[in-house]
Amino acid sequence: xxxxxxxxxxxxxxxxxxxxSVPTNGAYTLVAQLLDPKGAVVRTITxxxxxxxxxxxxxxxxxxxxxxxxxxxxxxxxxxxxDDTVVNPPxxxxxxxxxxYDAAGVETGSQRIGTTTGGEPYPTGGVPQLAATLDDGVVxxxxxxxxxxxxxxxxxxxTVEGSRFYDGRPQVYHxxxxxxxxxxLTTGRTGEPLANPVREVLTHSMTVVSSTPVTETRGSxxxxxxxxxxxxxxxxxxxxxxxxxxxxxxxxxxGGAGRDKFVFAVDGSVDQVTDFNAAEDTLALVDASxxxxxxxxxxxxxxxxxxxxxxxxxxxxxxxAAQTVAVLPGVTTLTQANFAPGYEPALLRIYNPIAPAxxxxxxxxxxxxxxxxxxxxxxxxxxxYSVTGTLLTYGVSFADGRSSMQxxxxxxxxxxxxxxxxxxxxxxxxxxxxxxxxxxxxLWNYDVNSTQTWQRTIDHYDAQGRYTARDVxxxxxxxxxxxxxxxxxxxxxxxxxxxTAAGASVGRSFFNDDGTPYG
Numbered sequence: 138x139x140x141x142x143x144x145x146x147x148x149x150x151x152x153x154x155x156x157x158s159v160p161t162n163g164a165y166t167l168v169a170q171l172l173d174p175k176g177a178v179v180r181t182i183t184x185x186x187x188x189x190x191x192x193x194x195x196x197x198x199x200x201x202x203x204x205x206x207x208x209x210x211x212x213x214x215x216x217x218x219x220d221d222t223v224v225n226p227p228x229x230x231x232x233x234x235x236x237x238y239d240a241a242g243v244e245t246g247s248q249r250i251g252t253t254t255g256g257e258p259y260p261t262g263g264v265p266q267l268a269a270t271l272d273d274g275v276v277x278x279x280x281x282x283x284x285x286x287x288x289x290x291x292x293x294x295x296t297v298e299g300s301r302f303y304d305g306r307p308q309v310y311h312x313x314x315x316x317x318x319x320x321x322l323t324t325g326r327t328g329e330p331l332a333n334p335v336r337e338v339l340t341h342s343m344t345v346v347s348s349t350p351v352t353e354t355r356g357s358x359x360x361x362x363x364x365x366x367x368x369x370x371x372x373x374x375x376x377x378x379x380x381x382x383x384x385x386x387x388x389x390x391x392g393g394a395g396r397d398k399f400v401f402a403v404d405g406s407v408d409q410v411t412d413f414n415a416a417e418d419t420l421a422l423v424d425a426s427x428x429x430x431x432x433x434x435x436x437x438x439x440x441x442x443x444x445x446x447x448x449x450x451x452x453x454x455x456x457x458a459a460q461t462v463a464v465l466p467g468v469t470t471l472t473q474a475n476f477a478p479g480y481e482p483a484l485l486r487i488y489n490p491i492a493p494a495x496x497x498x499x500x501x502x503x504x505x506x507x508x509x510x511x512x513x514x515x516x517x518x519x520x521x522y523s524v525t526g527t528l529l530t531y532g533v534s535f536a537d538g539r540s541s542m543q544x545x546x547x548x549x550x551x552x553x554x555x556x557x558x559x560x561x562x563x564x565x566x567x568x569x570x571x572x573x574x575x576x577x578x579x580l581w582n583y584d585v586n587s588t589q590t591w592q593r594t595i596d597h598y599d600a601q602g603r604y605t606a607r608d609v610x611x612x613x614x615x616x617x618x619x620x621x622x623x624x625x626x627x628x629x630x631x632x633x634x635x636x637t638a639a640g641a642s643v644g645r646s647f648f649n650d651d652g653t654p655y656g
Contacts, residue, residue: 141205146490147209149492150174150240151172152215159189159201162190162191163189164189165186166183166187167186169182171238171242173493180242182244187201199225200224203262204264206266206267208267209443210273211272211440212499213493214238214496220263220264221234224258224260229256231251231252231260231263232251235291236295240495241494245293248295248297250263252282253281260282266309268318269311272293274293276318285302286306288300288303299341305322308321309321310464313407313446314447318341319338321335321369322334335350336349337349338387349386352366354371354373356393357375358376358377361377361380364384365385365386370388370389371389372390373391374397376393378396378397382400382401385402387408389408390411392418395417396418399421400477401463402422403430403460407463415471420480431479431480434451435483436448438459439468442488442491444467446463447461448460452484473508483507488501502521504519504522505522518533519532538562539559539562540559540560541558552573553574556570556572563585565583566583566585568582568583569581579597580596581593594609604621613638617634617635619631628655629648629649630648
């Protein structure tokens with residue numbers, strides 16, 4: 138079947154929509170394939186079935202699917218929306234179909250939103266647009282046949298939590314953990330600019346929280362400083378390296394070409410950056426005076442599944458709740474390079490989307506990163522946690538170019554508890570250690586700079602930390618092995634056996650504890 142749509146989800150999986158050849162008389166299906174990041178098929182889904190008739194077996198009927206929209210959901214799943222148009226002379230109808238699935242491709246809910254009144258010979262399509270909410274649901278914008286639009290909030294099971302109609306085609310985004318929907322209306326039913334554009338903030342039940350006039354401000358092709366005011370602002374930096382900061386309302390920021398800086402105030406409003414480029418752009422959080430909001434406990438969290446950015450001033454242990462400050466749609470991750478100079482959060486936390494194998498688990502695996510900001514001996518440190526919050530790895534990059542990494546067997550699936558590797562500034566392995574479940578450990582040292590007569594040494598220690606054995610591989614490939622009688626069961630203190638580069642033993646010697654020959 139030919140693929141008509143391919144969408145890459147936030148977790149790296151892909152959704153491919155396809156329709157077989159359409160018969161003039163008979164049924165056909167809309168099929169979705171969910172593929173994991175490596176391209177393996179996770180699930181093949183029959184989304185919908187359409188029926189055509191040329192009139193030979195039933196009244197004439199033509200049914201078609203069009204205007205597909207696919208979006209990632211907060212829990213790792215996805216939603217599919219499309220127009221289902223039926224023409225059965227002398228009339229016809231159209232409805233927007235919405236189907237929601239979990240990360241494994243299992244359908245969790247659906248909804249059908251009628252967009253025509255029926256009896257129309259050429260029904261217009263709803264051209265649905267989707268925006269994910271933070272509770273695994275979606276906001277659906279559909280065009281109606283009379284020129285109005287329907288905005289509906291669907292829960293994860295497809296039930297309608299609230300809906301509202303607008304005279305025109307609004308733009309919509311979800312304001313993160315505030316559980317609010319932001320609707321901006323600037324054009325009327327026929328696409329004409331409105332004399333009084335407006336932005337509404339609504340609950341999921343579509344109760345209006347605030348309604349604010351929209352002010353549009355455009356910069357030049359040079360670097361501009363654009364600052365919002367009391368209204369809902371549409372800021373367009375256009376060309377150049379711009380700085381954009383919204384005002385007290387829910388604002389929309391578009392940097393345009395160039396290396397732009399986006400500034401967010403932690404004041405309860407949630408701004409949307411329509412074109413944040415993680416390869417070039419930066420961001421900063423500021424306080425009421427406009428100073429960078431730095432805190433020894435502040436946690437900045439980016440939710441990759443939805444692009445939501447939150448800030449918790451007193452961190453995990455404080456009583457204060459995190460606040461949503463911005464939405465960065467389409468952004469896959471953030472790094473230290475995305476912090477504007479002077480903005481230094483205590484911790485950057487990245488939550489990853491749920492993978493197909495983790496369907497139903499919340500909130501996802503995560504990475505907690507701290508940075509030295511040129512004031513510490515390290516550049517960055519990162520702790521990675523599983524979807525259940527279990528520490529998996531811990532890595533540090535030092536200012537001199539060295540780095541280290543630790544792996545933890547917290548599930549007790551390995552014979553070791555943790556592994557440690559250290560690398561020099563050229564990323565060469567210099568030290569490697571294994572710490573086993575029985576308390577013993579082994580330490581490898583590598584002579585990467587060739588300053589010794591050996592290539593590597595391997596030291597063994599028992600659970601009491603006693604030196605039990607040492608293997609040394611020399612530059613010419615020969616080696617020796619020393620065994621220590623730490624238990625005191627032998628008449629000698631330690632033995633040393635020598636081997637050629639081919640592995641043949643050439644002799645073994647025994648020594649007393651003081652190093653004198655035994656016997």
